[in-house]
Structures are given as structure tokens and as C-alpha cells.
Amino acid sequence: MLVLVLAGLSAAIWVYLLCARGRFWLNPVRDNVVVPPPVQWPAVAVVVPARNEADVIERSVGSLLAQDYAGRLDVIVVDDDSDDGTSDAVNAVAYPGARPVTIVASEGLPTGWTGKLWALKQGIAAAEQKFRPDYLLLTDADIVHTPDSVTSLVARATAGGYVLTSLMARLRCANLAERVHVPAFIYFFQVLYPFPWVKDENSTTAAAAGGCVLLKTGALRDAGGIDSIRNALIDDCTLARQMKAVGPIWLGLTDRVLSIRPYDTFAEVRRMISRSAYAQLNYSPLLLLGTMAGLAATFMAAPLIALFAGGAAQLLGFAAWVAMAVSMQPTLRFYRVSPLWGAALPAIAFLFAVYTLDSAYQHARRRGGQWKGRVHVDAPSLR
Numbered sequence: 001m002l003v004l005v006l007a008g009l010s011a012a013i014w015v016y017l018l019c020a021r022g023r024f025w026l027n028p029v030r031d032n033v034v035v036p037p038p039v040q041w042p043a044v045a046v047v048v049p050a051r052n053e054a055d056v057i058e059r060s061v062g063s064l065l066a067q068d069y070a071g072r073l074d075v076i077v078v079d080d081d082s083d084d085g086t087s088d089a090v091n092a093v094a095y096p097g098a099r100p101v102t103i104v105a106s107e108g109l110p111t112g113w114t115g116k117l118w119a120l121k122q123g124i125a126a127a128e129q130k131f132r133p134d135y136l137l138l139t140d141a142d143i144v145h146t147p148d149s150v151t152s153l154v155a156r157a158t159a160g161g162y163v164l165t166s167l168m169a170r171l172r173c174a175n176l177a178e179r180v181h182v183p184a185f186i187y188f189f190q191v192l193y194p195f196p197w198v199k200d201e202n203s204t205t206a207a208a209a210g211g212c213v214l215l216k217t218g219a220l221r222d223a224g225g226i227d228s229i230r231n232a233l234i235d236d237c238t239l240a241r242q243m244k245a246v247g248p249i250w251l252g253l254t255d256r257v258l259s260i261r262p263y264d265t266f267a268e269v270r271r272m273i274s275r276s277a278y279a280q281l282n283y284s285p286l287l288l289l290g291t292m293a294g295l296a297a298t299f300m301a302a303p304l305i306a307l308f309a310g311g312a313a314q315l316l317g318f319a320a321w322v323a324m325a326v327s328m329q330p331t332l333r334f335y336r337v338s339p340l341w342g343a344a345l346p347a348i349a350f351l352f353a354v355y356t357l358d359s360a361y362q363h364a365r366r367r368g369g370q371w372k373g374r375v376h377v378d379a380p381s382l383r
Contacts, residue, residue: 171186
């Protein structure tokens with residue numbers, strides 16, 4: 001009887017996810033719909049925080065210098081205490097006739113700030129003082145933009161009146177570790193934050209993808225500025241909540257914004273996910289326990305029941321397993337990987353559960369939120 005109840009619960013969860021969760025699995029919000037351009041193109045300042053990014057930043061900044069944007073576009077790179085020649089790499093990408101790049105040297109990380117947000121704070125301050133932009137584009141140093149990226153972003157923001165317009169960068173999906181994790185990461189993100197709900201002004205769901213976020217400058221001030229989220233580890237979604245309180249926001253998938261940061265091994269992916277997974281749960285052991293139970297009921301119970309149970313329970317387990325495999329197909333097509341990965345979603349969900357537990361373990365060891373030699377400010381200090 002218990003197995004039948006668990007099978008029924010898993011099947012019911014999948015009926016809800018497929019029918020009542022904002023159609024997240026269909027990837028319904030993308031930037032491939034043409035929107036009308038503004039009458040006058042507003043001024044945009046791009047702020048790129050960079051800490052030891054010499055290996056990728058030339059391509060990133062080069063793609064920003066090659067934008068076909070018809071309005072004013074200024075590029076600011078904040079060198080966040082790099083020791084690998086990041087600033088030299090930025091200077092090397094300049095060419096005759098290109099837009100100038102302003103390099104801001106970070107003044108050092110003060111107490112109560114995460115490194116990225118402190119770098120953004122300094123870059124935004126420089127942009128407002130020097131250029132007075134109408135919009136701020138916050139983009140990471142490992143992000144490459146197609147030439148029409150800024151044009152498309154600004155057109156969408158002005159047409160929709162959005163105070164925040166964000167693109168989920170297309171992540172690298174070239175090796176085994178990336179093929180296992182990347183489509184699932186995008187899929188799970190949309191389970192948590194269905195993109196149609198993000199853009200719905202009547203919904204409280206708010207999210208952004210930190211690799212590419214366009215902000216209306218005045219609205220950012222109204223929302224309290226970067227200072228209001230200074231210690232947020234999951235800064236993109238925290239910023240989205242702040243911005244949605246003052247106006248409509250938009251988040252969608254794209255082919256115009258590409259992440260070039262490689263994740264060659266499972267260990268590298270684990271570190272990336274573990275860095276912020278427990279923060280997503282507000283460092284709560286109860287939420288951690290609930291998350292583990294939810295992952296087990298949603299993704300792991302069905303295949304086990306389908307393989308080892310019998311009768312009605314087995315049929316329900318198999319139906320739930322098929323439902324999750326089918327729901328994964330649009331994301332797998334988007335990343336051009338085999339549809340067979342859909343059947344492996346329960347095993348991949350198990351890996352993400354392990355990484356979440358590791359995140360809690362690292363936090364307990366006072367090593368939570370590590371990134372390039374720094375520990376997140378909310379984690380207790382190392383002894």
C-alpha cells in the first residue's frame with residue numbers, strides 16, 4: 001500500500017508540473033520574437049566585474065566592442081583584485097576605432113559585501129558619474145555576446161517597459177560533464193522559476209540570470225541600488241525580487257548570449273552548484289530535509305517503483321518516469337543533445353541532491369560560498 005501511495009504521489013506531482021507550472025518545460029519565453037525598436041536608442045553602460053578572468057575576458061570584452069548598437073554604449077570593466085593580468089588582457093583587446101574601455105581598479109572588499117556585488121557597486125558608480133546612462137547592462141567576464149545582443153535587449157526592455165530584462169546565457173555543452181548537468185540545470189531553474197510567471201506582473205515569482213541583466217538606471221535607484229543586496233550570494237534572483245517591486249521584469253532563453261566558461265569534470269560542476277545551493281535554502285536544515293524529500297518523491301521514486309514494484313504502482317511509476325523524460329525534451333533539443341538523456345533525469349537529480357548536501361556540508365565547515373579564494377560573507381569566518 002505504501003508503494004502504491006508513493007507512486008500515486010509521484011504521478012500527481014507530474015500532472016501538476018506539466019499542467020499547472022507555467023508550461024516551464026516547453027521553454028515558452030525566448031528572445032526570438034521581434035519587438036519594435038524605440039524611437040530613440042537610450043544610452044547604455046556595460047559593467048563587467050572581473051576577478052582573475054584573463055583567460056576569457058578578451059573574447060567577452062571584444063564581443064561588447066563589436067556591438068551594432070545605434071545608441072551610446074560605454075564599457076566598464078572592474079578589475080576585482082586580480083593577480084593574473086586581467087587588466088592587461090582587457091587593454092589588449094582594444095583596436096583602432098573601437099569603443100573605449102574604462103577599467104576601474106577595485107578598492108578592496110569591505111565587510112558585508114560579496115566580491116561580485118562590490119565590484120558592480122564600483123562599476124555602476126563610475127558609470128553614473130562619467131556617462132549618466134539610461135540603462136545598465138551587467139554581464140559576466142565569461143559571457144560572449146552576438147553583435148545584436150544589446151540592440152535586442154534594449155528593444156525588448158523599452159517595448160515592454162521592463163525595469164529588468166535578463167537573458168539566460170546559453171551555457172557550454174560540449175563534454176560529458178556539461179551534457180549531464182547543463183540541460184538539467186536550466187530545466188531545474190525553470191521548475192523553480194517558471195519564466196512566464198517571472199514576467200507576469202500579478203505573480204510574485206522573480207528571477208534573473210546574472211550573466212546578462214539589463215537594468216533601468218532610475219528603477220535600480222528606486223529599488224535601493226546594489227547596496228540593498230550587498231551580501232546576497234544568489235545575487236541575480238535577489239536583485240530580480242527587488243526590481244519587480246518597482247516594475248515589470250522579463251527573463252528568457254537566448255542564443256545571443258553565450259557562456260564560454262568550461263566545466264570539464266564532474267568535480268568542477270559540483271563546486272559550481274555547491275557554492276550557492278544551500279544559500280538557496282536560506283541555510284535552513286529543515287528546508288534542506290524538505291528539498292531532499294521533494295527530489296526523492298518527484299524524480300527518484302518513480303523509476304525505482306517502475307523497475308521493482310508491480311501492478312498499479314508499477315504502471316504509475318512508469319507513467320511518471322515517462323512524463324519527466326518527455327518534459328525534458330524541449331531543453332535537450334535547445335542544447336542539441338540526445339533525447340535519451342531525458343530517461344536519465346532521475347539519476348541527474350540524484351547528483352544535484354548530492355551537490356546540495358555537499359553545499360550544506362561546506363557551510364558547516366565554514367567554507368560555504370567559496371569563489372576564487374573568497375568565502376561568502378554570510379558564512380562564518382575561517383579559523
